[in-house]
Amino acid sequence: MLNFVIIANPENRRVGFLQQALAHFNLSPATVISYADLIAEKDTLERFNAPNTIIRFDSPEKNFDIDKVILAAGAEVSDDGQHQRISAADVAKLEFDKGQILYPRQWYLGWQYLLQQWEKQLHCPTMNHPQDIAVMFDKPRCHDRFSRHNIPVPRSLGKIYNYDHLREQMQKQECDRVFVKLSHGSAASGVVAYRAMRFESAITTVERVRENGQTLLYNSRKICNYTKTAEIADIINILTAEGVQVEEWLPKAHLQGCGFDVRVVVINGEAQHIVVRLGKSPMTNLHLGNERGDTQEFLAKVGIENWALMKQTCEAAAALFPNSLYCGIDLLILPDWKQHMILEINAFGDLLPGVIWNGMDTYTSEVKAILE
Amino acid sequence: MSEISPILEAFPNLQVLKLHGHFDGNPCFKPLLHNCLKTLIVESQSYISILGQVCKLNLPALEYLEVWNDGYVGGAASILTGQLFPNLYYLGLPSFENTDKIMEAIAQSPTRRLAVLDLHLGELTDKGAEILINCPIINYLHTLNIAKNCLSEKMTQRFLKLNCQVIAQPQGNPRDRYYALYE
Numbered sequence: 357m358l359n360f361v362i363i364a365n366p367e368n369r370r371v372g373f374l375q376q377a378l379a380h381f382n383l384s385p386a387t388v389i390s391y392a393d394l395i396a397e398k399d400t401l402e403r404f405n406a407p408n409t410i411i412r413f414d415s416p417e418k419n420f421d422i423d424k425v426i427l428a429a430g431a432e433v434s435d436d437g438q439h440q441r442i443s444a445a446d447v448a449k450l451e452f453d454k455g456q457i458l459y460p461r462q463w464y465l466g467w468q469y470l471l472q473q474w475e476k477q478l479h480c481p482t483m484n485h486p487q488d489i490a491v492m493f494d495k496p497r498c499h500d501r502f503s504r505h506n507i508p509v510p511r512s513l514g515k516i517y518n519y520d521h522l523r524e525q526m527q528k529q530e531c532d533r534v535f536v537k538l539s540h541g542s543a544a545s546g547v548v549a550y551r552a553m554r555f556e557s558a559i560t561t562v563e564r565v566r567e568n569g570q571t572l573l574y575n576s577r578k579i580c581n582y583t584k585t586a587e588i589a590d591i592i593n594i595l596t597a598e599g600v601q602v603e604e605w606l607p608k609a610h611l612q613g614c615g616f617d618v619r620v621v622v623i624n625g626e627a628q629h630i631v632v633r634l635g636k637s638p639m640t641n642l643h644l645g646n647e648r649g650d651t652q653e654f655l656a657k658v659g660i661e662n663w664a665l666m667k668q669t670c671e672a673a674a675a676l677f678p679n680s681l682y683c684g685i686d687l688l689i690l691p692d693w694k695q696h697m698i699l700e701i702n703a704f705g706d707l708l709p710g711v712i713w714n715g716m717d718t719y720t721s722e723v724k725a726i727l728e
Numbered sequence: 729m730s731e732i733s734p735i736l737e738a739f740p741n742l743q744v745l746k747l748h749g750h751f752d753g754n755p756c757f758k759p760l761l762h763n764c765l766k767t768l769i770v771e772s773q774s775y776i777s778i779l780g781q782v783c784k785l786n787l788p789a790l791e792y793l794e795v796w797n798d799g800y801v802g803g804a805a806s807i808l809t810g811q812l813f814p815n816l817y818y819l820g821l822p823s824f825e826n827t828d829k830i831m832e833a834i835a836q837s838p839t840r841r842l843a844v845l846d847l848h849l850g851e852l853t854d855k856g857a858e859i860l861i862n863c864p865i866i867n868y869l870h871t872l873n874i875a876k877n878c879l880s881e882k883m884t885q886r887f888l889k890l891n892c893q894v895i896a897q898p899q900g901n902p903r904d905r906y907y908a909l910y911e
Contacts, residue, residue, distance in 0.1 A: 455905025
């Protein structure tokens with residue numbers, strides 16, 4: 357009898373979905389370990405050493421207390437970047453300000469540090485290995501891994517240090533529009549679609565607020581279009597200091613009148629659940645009020661051959677993380693409906709409520725793969 | 729924790745209770761009576777409305793209620809129209825999801841006397857604010873906190889002219905802001 361252990365914020369709905377999947381197979385519910393307890397060292401993964409135990413790390417999202425302890429864990433990690441730093445003592449005093457982009461690089465340093473500690477505690481297999489998770493949260497590292505293995509990805513402009521450097525490289529590398537993404541952000545956090553032709557424009561979910569002589573950045577569902585150099589430079593400089601992945605901004609194929617991309621969940625080496633994400637703006641993420649596209653219409657339009665090739669690409673990308681049972685891949689399809697690229701790989705990209713493949717949701721399919 | 733009653737039953741003379749953290753599963757409070765509780769503060773995040781659960785409690789001595797991150801308009805309206813918690817003088821609903829809708833719900837109703845109303849970090853727009861500024865509850869308020877909502881500069885100025893203490897700055901646009909997922 358398999359014993360599952362899930363590490364998560366217990367109030368997160370992902371926990372419920374896993375428990376449902378386990379119940380479906382008449383397995384006992386997963387033991388829930390809270391990130392709060394694990395990070396505070398009130399619990400340890402070392403105690404899970406019985407045979408037939410498997411650990412699942414799930415997303416630490418949407419819990420400000422946890423964000424704070426992860427940030428605190430990153431406070432002492434040395435790094436050669438220019439990112440904003442905040443001491444552990446000051447982190448404790450932070451107040452929740454919904455949507456604020458807070459020290460993304462320090463967050464990642466803390467998250468990576470914690471994953472490394474937890475890896476040392478492991479005495480049983482995991483559904484997703486802490487090392488893989490750490491890499492998946494680092495866009496430049498993923499892009500590099502994909503490139504080296506001939507997985508098609510948009511052209512990267514390399515490490516970009518600041519706004520002036522960005523403009524210089526865009527000119528040098530003959531690229532007049534780019535996506536600037538926080539290296540460690542997800543869900544369209546800190547993403548700017550930047551054009552520098554005769555005039556500049558930055559289309560972004562980043563809301564820039566000036567308060568007491570400081571600039572604060574927020575994630576906003578309202579897409580902003582900045583056109584003033586001073587504003588754009590300010591935003592880009594703050595993001596580059598935290599580490600960014602800059603890629604050429606490629607056109608997307610259209611469906612139902614919108615550009616779209618596809619989230620593909622690869623489970624046990626097989627591309628399974630998909631969601632078509634329509635976007636009226638360059639950002640297609642669903643929580644921005646974008647809609648899910650019609651999957652049947654998409655499949656009819658892309659055709660069996662092209663889709664088979666695209667799935668293979670996603671599976672090949674997932675295979676570069678051999679110790680992870682599943683991942684969520686963001687797939688870009690170009691207007692010819694044939695050329696395609698991997699935009700991102702998400703360690704916790706399997707939250708696709710209501711999406712069914714072979715009669716199962718993502719969690720059920722993951723459990724089934726383990727049982728086999 | 730999914731139930732508050734064990735604490736209330738174990739401590740019948742308790743006057744101040746503050747809860748911080750998450751509620752397991754679906755919180756469901758027993759509708760019990762507690763004669764002494766004067767202050768209740770709940771800082772949590774839950775898919776089930778905690779305010780809805782709090783409204784089930786019979787707390788005749790309650791003077792100060794603060795519930796974060798909720799969105800249950802019915803509960804807020806019941807409290808503001810005086811149907812619950814007869815001795816309440818401080819109501820805080822910071823980071824409330826549907827602030828405009830609370831105003832719509834109480835627009836035509838008589839409202840209770842409240843000394844302090846705290847709606848900061850909410851989603852109040854000029855639409856809801858127009859109702860609020862014309863609402864009789866304003867006449868009795870000592871302090872009103874509507875900072876970090878979605879009010880225009882013009883509307884903010886109108887509030888600052890009121891007789892009560894008004895905290896209206898800064899405004900933000902939290903309605904459109906989202907707490908990023910970690911995928």
